[in-house]
Amino acid sequence: MTKMIELDRDPKNVALQLLSAISLSDWEVFRDLNAPRYTTVDYYRMACHVIFECHRCGHCCTTGDPIRLKLEDLAAIAKSLKIPLNKALKKYTIQDPEKAGVLDFKHILPCKFYDSSAKGCKIYDARPWSCRIFPFLGIYGSEDKVLVNELCPGSVETMNVLKEAIEVVRADQKMPHAADPAEVRSAKEFLREALNSI
Numbered sequence: 001m002t003k004m005i006e007l008d009r010d011p012k013n014v015a016l017q018l019l020s021a022i023s024l025s026d027w028e029v030f031r032d033l034n035a036p037r038y039t040t041v042d043y044y045r046m047a048c049h050v051i052f053e054c055h056r057c058g059h060c061c062t063t064g065d066p067i068r069l070k071l072e073d074l075a076a077i078a079k080s081l082k083i084p085l086n087k088a089l090k091k092y093t094i095q096d097p098e099k100a101g102v103l104d105f106k107h108i109l110p111c112k113f114y115d116s117s118a119k120g121c122k123i124y125d126a127r128p129w130s131c132r133i134f135p136f137l138g139i140y141g142s143e144d145k146v147l148v149n150e151l152c153p154g155s156v157e158t159m160n161v162l163k164e165a166i167e168v169v170r171a172d173q174k175m176p177h178a179a180d181p182a183e184v185r186s187a188k189e190f191l192r193e194a195l196n197s198i
């Protein structure tokens with residue numbers, strides 16, 4: 001489940017920012033060599049995150065399996081639960097059966113951190129990265145298409161709203177003909193902020 005900081009979430013605004021953001025590549029806009037580089041598909045994902053509204057149906061937390069963990073996720077969970085890292089490792093993780101060196105939450109359905117009465121996550125601020133980016137999954141930095149989880153009502157709705165808004169913006173012809181790098185950078189930063197805040 002995701003929570004978003006205050007951004008202008010109007011779909012038309014998001015579509016405008018998206019179309020501007022993808023009009024130049026990151027390499028053309030960010031001079032800092034250490035700045036993360038994102039792909040067009042990544043910016044679509046970020047735009048989806050801005051528009052997305054969780055229906056709090058709990059489907060993802062009660063049926064999601066496997067849930068992948070990074071070591072930083074586990075460290076955050078251990079800290080939040082005030083237990084040592086090795087205890088969290090033993091108690092909550094297994095090696096992914098298909099990917100060497102990758103950890104999964106132990107085979108637990110529903111997730112033991114799901115609070116069914118509150119319809120939310122008990123470790124929300126420490127939830128793993130894979131939960132944070134759900135339902136717009138993917139490897140950031142890759143050009144794979146945005147995967148939409150058909151079982152998540154919010155994701156399907158988001159994709160439809162975004163597609164419609166893009167069509168409206170294109171029909172309005174509000175996009176400048178020549179991209180201004182400063183404006184493109186600002187649009188990219190708007191969407192990056194969404195990613196950083198999930």
Ligand code: SF4
Binds near residue numbers: 054055060061154
């Ligand atoms: S499945 Fe989608 S809509 Fe339902 S709780 Fe999860 S993120 Fe929210």
Ligand code: SF4
Binds near residue numbers: 001060112120
């Ligand atoms: S850790 Fe939290 S957000 Fe992730 S599946 Fe479990 S309850 Fe859901």
